[in-house]
Amino acid sequence: MDTKLLTGTLEMMMLEVLSQGPSYGYEIVQTVLSRSNGQFELKEGSLYPALHRLERQKLLGSDWSEHEGRRRKYYKLTAAGRKALTARRSEWQSFAQGVNGVLGLDYGIA
Amino acid sequence: MHDLTANLPPPHDDEPASLRQDIIDELTDHLECATRRELLTGPSSGPCETASDSSDSSFRTAQHRALTRFGNPATIARKLWLDAMQEKLMAQKITLTLAAVATATCVVMCLLMWQALERGQQAQAALLQQNQEFTQTLLQEFRSSQATPTASLIADGWSPLTIKLVSDAGEPVEGKVNVYGTRIGGEGRDMEIVRDVGAEGVVELGMVPYGNYRVAVLATAANETHTEHFMVTPGEPSDRTIVCPTTSPPEVDLKFAFNPPELLESAELHYMVTLNPRARLIGTESWETSEGGFLDLWVDASGQILKQFERSDRIAGVPPGIMGLVFKPAPRLKEYVYDVVVVGVALPIQMDELSSTYRWIDKWAIVPNDRFHPHTVEQPFEPRAGAENLCEQDIPDDVWTEVINDFRMAPQSRQVTIPDGWETVTLTPSGTSGPIELNSRADVLVYFPEDEEDTWKTLLSSAQIIAIESPPAQGFGGEFRYVLLVRPEQKAAIELATHKTIIRLHNSESETDTPVLDESVLEEIKALPDRDEDSKPGF
Numbered sequence: 001m002d003t004k005l006l007t008g009t010l011e012m013m014m015l016e017v018l019s020q021g022p023s024y025g026y027e028i029v030q031t032v033l034s035r036s037n038g039q040f041e042l043k044e045g046s047l048y049p050a051l052h053r054l055e056r057q058k059l060l061g062s063d064w065s066e067h068e069g070r071r072r073k074y075y076k077l078t079a080a081g082r083k084a085l086t087a088r089r090s091e092w093q094s095f096a097q098g099v100n101g102v103l104g105l106d107y108g109i110a
Numbered sequence: 111m112h113d114l115t116a117n118l119p120p121p122h123d124d125e126p127a128s129l130r131q132d133i134i135d136e137l138t139d140h141l142e143c144a145t146r147r148e149l150l151t152g153p154s155s156g157p158c159e160t161a162s163d164s165s166d167s168s169f170r171t172a173q174h175r176a177l178t179r180f181g182n183p184a185t186i187a188r189k190l191w192l193d194a195m196q197e198k199l200m201a202q203k204i205t206l207t208l209a210a211v212a213t214a215t216c217v218v219m220c221l222l223m224w225q226a227l228e229r230g231q232q233a234q235a236a237l238l239q240q241n242q243e244f245t246q247t248l249l250q251e252f253r254s255s256q257a258t259p260t261a262s263l264i265a266d267g268w269s270p271l272t273i274k275l276v277s278d279a280g281e282p283v284e285g286k287v288n289v290y291g292t293r294i295g296g297e298g299r300d301m302e303i304v305r306d307v308g309a310e311g312v313v314e315l316g317m318v319p320y321g322n323y324r325v326a327v328l329a330t331a332a333n334e335t336h337t338e339h340f341m342v343t344p345g346e347p348s349d350r351t352i353v354c355p356t357t358s359p360p361e362v363d364l365k366f367a368f369n370p371p372e373l374l375e376s377a378e379l380h381y382m383v384t385l386n387p388r389a390r391l392i393g394t395e396s397w398e399t400s401e402g403g404f405l406d407l408w409v410d411a412s413g414q415i416l417k418q419f420e421r422s423d424r425i426a427g428v429p430p431g432i433m434g435l436v437f438k439p440a441p442r443l444k445e446y447v448y449d450v451v452v453v454g455v456a457l458p459i460q461m462d463e464l465s466s467t468y469r470w471i472d473k474w475a476i477v478p479n480d481r482f483h484p485h486t487v488e489q490p491f492e493p494r495a496g497a498e499n500l501c502e503q504d505i506p507d508d509v510w511t512e513v514i515n516d517f518r519m520a521p522q523s524r525q526v527t528i529p530d531g532w533e534t535v536t537l538t539p540s541g542t543s544g545p546i547e548l549n550s551r552a553d554v555l556v557y558f559p560e561d562e563e564d565t566w567k568t569l570l571s572s573a574q575i576i577a578i579e580s581p582p583a584q585g586f587g588g589e590f591r592y593v594l595l596v597r598p599e600q601k602a603a604i605e606l607a608t609h610k611t612i613i614r615l616h617n618s619e620s621e622t623d624t625p626v627l628d629e630s631v632l633e634e635i636k637a638l639p640d641r642d643e644d645s646k647p648g649f
């Protein structure tokens with residue numbers, strides 16, 4: 001997968017994963033990889049700065065919990081994050097329809 | 111395990127207490143999960159399932175692969191810490207920057223102020239130095255002038271001034287000098303010196319600044335003064351030589367002669383004469399008596415000078431607002447040229463009969479200026495010592511007319527001797543009617559028809575009011591009575607006309623009636639002889 005195409009969609013995909021329920025960093029990476037059929041293999045080191053940025057923007061909240069003797073940080077979507085996800089999803093659909101229209105994918109044009 | 115704290119910045123004051131530990135715990139959890147995944151057979155395993163025990167080599171391999179996929183955790187930990195602290199660090203930087211700018215501004219301002227103060231102090235020091243130098247220079251000049259007071263050439267506009275008093279023959283003269291000077295461009299007196307001049311006739315006034323000077327000299331022996339002006343020039347000695355009188359003019363005897371009318375010849379008139387002595391020339395300079403300018407003299411009817419007097423409104427016993435006279439002994443007149451300035455006449459009136467408007471002193475009343483019109487003459491008179499000096503004064507008729515009118519109001523007028531061939535007739539305004547008006551300020555006024563002019567002139571032209579008598583306590587309706595001096599035949603006609611109510615004497619406030627003439631009376635009047643001009647009293 002071309003990483004240029006991934007630019008700008010990382011935050012939208014993280015918000016989408018968290019819209020399904022609270023999750024932690026490693027699990028988010030694996031979920032994206034699994035749901036994209038292995039297409040989106042995020043560089044794990046770049047995940048956390050993005051999560052922390054969304055948290056500072058109040059789009060995400062977080063809680064700590066204990067797991068096998070280790071502290072684990074769970075992220076969850078806030079109301080503002082849910083609004084932001086809806087807006088970005090709409091933008092993405094418009095963008096994708098536009099691109100698909102140009103490529104003739106939705107109308108079966110060869 | 112990798113040291114996550116290796117690249118973290120040192121602890122910061124504003125740093126939240128759990129920030130470092132949270133970052134470490136989160137990344138540690140992620141790496142633990144990733145390592146366990148690598149220990150499993152494939153990446154498709156669960157997100158973070160519990161791995162089974164494995165050998166150390168397998169574990170290190172898995173850990174290495176997890177780190178490879180993750181990147182440098184210390185670097186990522188540092189980035190997370192910096193991202194979290196970015197706002198606070200930025201705020202701190204801004205605060206520090208502002209503080210630095212403020213500090214720098216303060217330092218610059220202090221520097222500028224210090225420089226300004228430094229310059230001000232330098233300027234003050236320079237000014238003080240200049241003042242000290244100037245003061246020192248003045249002090250040196252003063253000491254220098256004190257050391258050589260008679261130096262003929264002195265710098266900076268100071269010169270010695272010497273005044274010499276000499277006679278016509280060049281002999282020294284004693285006296286007194288009063289010198290005052292004004293600097294060029296100045297006003298008033300900048301300096302004044304008063305000195306006595308001894309028998310040597312010289313007075314050295316020392317160093318004086320250049321400028322305009324006035325000197326007044328009193329020649330003691332002659333008792334005369336002289337004033338002149340001169341200029342002191344910078345650097346040039348000023349020696350003033352003034353020729354003075356050595357003796358006063360000789361004394362003179364002086365009498366006056368006046369021209370009173372006949373009616374007043376027997377009255378005890380007195381006269382006030384004002385003389386102004388002129389200055390005389392000694393050499394080329396004029397000198398005048400130091401006894402003052404104008405001389406007010408009190409002269410009797412014979413022309414003899416009785417006293418000298420001064421006018422004053424502050425005399426004990428004199429009512430407020432009344433100008434009185436203060437008498438002094440008669441002065442000894444000297445051989446000057448006198449200008450006779452003013453001659454006035456005074457009437458003798460008893461004190462208890464004086465009007466408050468009269469100037470008065472002792473038993474003499476002076477007719478006020480607005481009534482008796484002091485006679486201004488400006489006549490020069492030059493008496494000579496040893497000669498009989500008679501100063502004749504010809505007082506004009508209009509002045510005498512005023513004096514006579516005032517005299518009529520005085521009791522003394524009733525004591526006037528009736529000239530031979532004349533009689534008096536007394537009339538009151540309400541007792542007569544006709545073309546006659548009596549005016550206390552003038553003679554008898556006659557109103558007459560044009561065609562009867564001669565008749566009435568014959569009747570009244572020579573009649574004169576010689577007295578106005580005050581109304582008695584009873585009788586005559588409280589009116590003044592007018593005493594007329596007339597010829598005997600005129601008296602009969604006037605009394606007849608009065609009896610026939612042809613003549614009416616009335617006050618100025620009364621209306622003038624149209625004269626009504628009785629034909630028979632007119633015939634009698636017309637039969638009267640013409641008046642004799644030579645037999646008129648000398649009015």
